[in-house]
Amino acid sequence: MTIQVGDKLPDATLTVATAEGPKPVSAAEFFGGKRVALFAVPGAFTPTCSAKHVPSFKDNAGLLKAKGVDEIACLSVNDAFVMKAWGEDQKVGQDITMIADGSGVFTRALGLTMDASKFGMGERSQRYAMIVDDGVVEQLHVEAPGEFKVSSGDYLLTQL
Numbered sequence: 538m539t540i541q542v543g544d545k546l547p548d549a550t551l552t553v554a555t556a557e558g559p560k561p562v563s564a565a566e567f568f569g570g571k572r573v574a575l576f577a578v579p580g581a582f583t584p585t586c587s588a589k590h591v592p593s594f595k596d597n598a599g600l601l602k603a604k605g606v607d608e609i610a611c612l613s614v615n616d617a618f619v620m621k622a623w624g625e626d627q628k629v630g631q632d633i634t635m636i637a638d639g640s641g642v643f644t645r646a647l648g649l650t651m652d653a654s655k656f657g658m659g660e661r662s663q664r665y666a667m668i669v670d671d672g673v674v675e676q677l678h679v680e681a682p683g684e685f686k687v688s689s690g691d692y693l694l695t696q697l
Contacts, residue, residue, distance in 0.1 A: 539648035544674050547646035552637040554621035564643060568672045571607035576666040576688055581615045581623035585685050591627045593690035598632040604697040610634040614641040614661045666693050
């Protein structure tokens with residue numbers, strides 16, 4: 538079952554890519570007590586994710602924060618080292634926290650997996666964006682396969 542607006546996020550362990558190395562953090566800890574714009578991508582360094590998705594949030598970081606977002610986070614079913622390198626490549630700086638869901642546990646618990654085996658990628662996250670307020674889903678925008686519309690930073694900004 539896919540997570541819905543009003544649901545509390547499942548408490549799985551995620552890994553945040555930091556300058557000091559990978560840092561495990563529970564979803565409850567990461568999302569607790571703040572309003573987070575979370576967007577998920579099928580894969581780091583992939584074309585749409587790198588050319589459009591991350592830039593749409595980086596370019597709108599200040600505007601999203603002005604609308605009450607405390608933190609912007611990007612999640613992918615990749616390891617923390619890849620997420621750190623991708624964040625550096627995308628020059629996200631302090632604007633976006635890069636989160637690894639290395640084994641896809643959190644993504645499966647959300648019910649938002651997709652099979653990318655035909656691309657040689659295995660089980661990955663669907664492309665989506667959500668607003669999470671103190672661990673509870675306030676908004677959820679899941680893309681149709683192959684689309685990039687409702688999960689962009691631009692679109693999310695219009696929904697706040």
